[in-house]
Every structure is written in structure tokens, then in C-alpha cells.
Amino acid sequence: MRRLFRGLGRNVLGLGTASFFTDLASEMITPLLPLFLAREFRAPRIALGVIEGLADMTASLLRLWSGWISDRLRRRKILILQGYGFSVVARPLMAVVTAVWHVGLLRLLDRFGKGIRLAPRDALIADSCEPAYRGKAFGLQRMMDNLGGVFGMLIAAALLTVFAGDFRTVFLITAIPASCVVLVILFAVKDIPSQAPPARLSLSLKPFQPRFRWFLLIVTVFTLGNSSDLFILLRLGELGLEARWVILIWCGHTLVRMLVALPAGVLADRWGKRRLVLAGWLLYAVTYAGFALTTSLAIAIVLVGIYAFYWSMAESVLRAIVADLVPQDLRGTAYGLYWFCVGIAILPANLWFGIVWERAGVRPAFLASAAIALVASAMLLALRRPASPHLSAP
Secondary structure: OOOOOOOOOHHHHHHHHHHHHHHHHHOOOHHHHHHHHHHHHOOOHHHHHHHHHHHHHHHHHHHHHHHHHHHHHOOOHHHHHHHHHHHHHHHHHHHHOOOHHHHHHHHHHHHHHHHHHHHHHHHHHHHHOOHHHHHHHHHHHHHHHHHHHHHHHHHHHHHHHHOOOOHHHHHHHOHHHHHHHHHHHHHHOOOOOOOOOOOOOOOOOOOOOHHHHHHHHHHHHHHHOOOOOHHHHHHHHHOOOOHHHHHHHHHHHHHHHHHHHHHHHHHHHHHOHHHHHHHHHHHHHHHHHHHHHOOOHHHHHHHHHHHHHHHHHHHHHHHHHHHHHOOHHHHHHHHHHHHHHHHHHHHHHHHHHHHHHHHHOHHHHHHHHHHHHHHHHHHHHOOOOOOOOOOOOO
């Protein structure tokens, strides 16, 4: 056990635990959201795309600000705590919504909190671990996040059985794990003082080296083809999966992500982060092409399992790459820029996917996403490996 946690600081474990509880609460809601919108309000697919896209795009602006302000103040914990606090308030209120725009507003509030906490959290993880173990640190955080998701979906499925399919009761009970997040941040996470002078606010990329700017462009291109996973749940429903099975299938997907996340992070440290991301993006292209071409529910369910490997091999490792490309005193700002680029691409990604699906059909939508992933993979091949990553000790 000591070997498993070697090179990881207390904050990595604390933030991993916070991720466990927050995803437990989140995944009691998210897989049910498309069904809830359709059953309660008869909302079209494009409504889901607008809600998810606007929420994530708005949050992207906050990620840029919160990353910079954490560098400026040289304090990250307070922003992390505030960010989780907004989500704690938003999720249980989903139980009392009476219109589609209420759902959109609460998703916006939830993502508002995520926008505040994400960049400072990732920067604090990078600050708290030894540089040679960054892949493992982010892999552990993602593993705990997914473990919480597995428990959240199992609990939601059990509650739906007990309360005869009452979504609103499930949403209300999310207040319990959401409150645990705040306690963990308060008592298990500490700031790490930076020795660098406070960063100056600048909307310019000049402080960063060209390879980091190219990296941001690559991430933006990939995200333009990476629509919400809720569209995959809609695809499963279209192929005949009953509503009661949706949450269990997605639970299995999250379980695979949880099991693969930490080994993938360790492998990234040894084999190379860029290689692992490339492998993950190629899996993404294959699975999206599969969702487009298959008419078999069984094959689609297998693809959901394969798709889980993309998440564990690419998403957390990308965040570890950021720390390798920038100095410690600009790390919060760099993560803010990273999440900003992801956020501004989310809205058009969801909008075009929903529109293409509505007007041209499911096949062109999924195939176009696969093609964009291949373009981003080619761009990543051109990313020059840093001669020596920024290995500033915590």
C-alpha cells in the first residue's frame, strides 16, 4: 500500500476523497437527466445540448479567472471550497424544478462551482506530488472520482426501486454526499505556499512557451468533436435499452474507468503521457464510429465499455501534461487556460452534434466526432516533447 501512494502528498488523497463524494452526488443525477427532461417536460434533444453546452461554456470563463487568482493569491484551498459549495447547493434543488429552464439554471450553478474549483484543484494536485508521479496523482484523483460515480449510480438505482421511479427523491438525497465534500476540503486539504512572486493578470499567451500554446489548440480541436456523454445514453435508448437499465450500463462504464484510471496514470509516467493520450483518442474515434454504424444494442453496450478506456487513458493524463509544460508559478493560470479552451469548445460541440443528429441522423453526427478526434490525434503527434519538464518540487 505504501508503494501505491509513494510520491503522493496528503492533498492528493484529500482531493481524491472530495472527488469521490462529489461524483457520488453528481452521478445520482447525470445519467437520469436525459430521461427526466424527456419524461417530465418532453424536451427535445437540442434542449439537452443547449443546457449542457451553455453551462460548460459559462464555467470556462470562471476556470480562467480562478486559475489566475489562485496564482495571484498563492492560495488555492479557498477557491476549491467555494467551488464545491455551489455544487452542494445546486444538486438537491433539482428535486423541485418545474420547467426546463429551471433545470438549465441549476446545471449552470453546478458548473459555476466546477468552474471555480477545477483549475485551482488541478494546480494543487500538481503542487502536492513529486514530479515523477504526476501521472499517478491525476490517475488516483480520476480513480476516486469514478469510484464515487459507481457508488452514486448504484445508490440511485436502488433508490429508484425503493421509491418507484421517483427521480425527484433521488435528487434530494444527493444533499448527503454533497455535504461530505465540504467537510473533506475543510479538514483534509491544506494550501502549499508558493515561493514565486504573485502572477500578473494577462490575457496573453506570451508567458508560455510555443509548445504549450500548440497543446491548447490541440485540446480545443479535440473538444469540438467531444459532445456530452448524455448523447451516448440517448443512443442506447434509441437502440432499445429500457430506462431502468440505462443507469446500470453507465455504472458499468464508470466502473471500468475507475479500474483503469490509476494503472493508466502509472503507465503514462513510465511509457510517456503523449503516447497514452494518443491511444485513448484513437479508441475514442473507434467507439464513436461504432456507435454510428451499429444497429445492435449488444454491440453498443460493448462499445460503452471500450469507451471507458478512452476516459482513463486520456482525460487525466492530459492534465498531467499541463504541469510538465509550464513553471510552477504559472500553473494555476495554465490550468485555467486549459479548462477555458475545453469550456469554450463544449457549447459548439454539443450544439452541432444535436443539430446534425436531428436533421441528418445519428450516423453523420457520430462519424463527424470520430473524424475530429483523428485530426486532433495527428496534431498531437506534432507536439514537441519538452527537453526537460518543469520539475519544480512541491
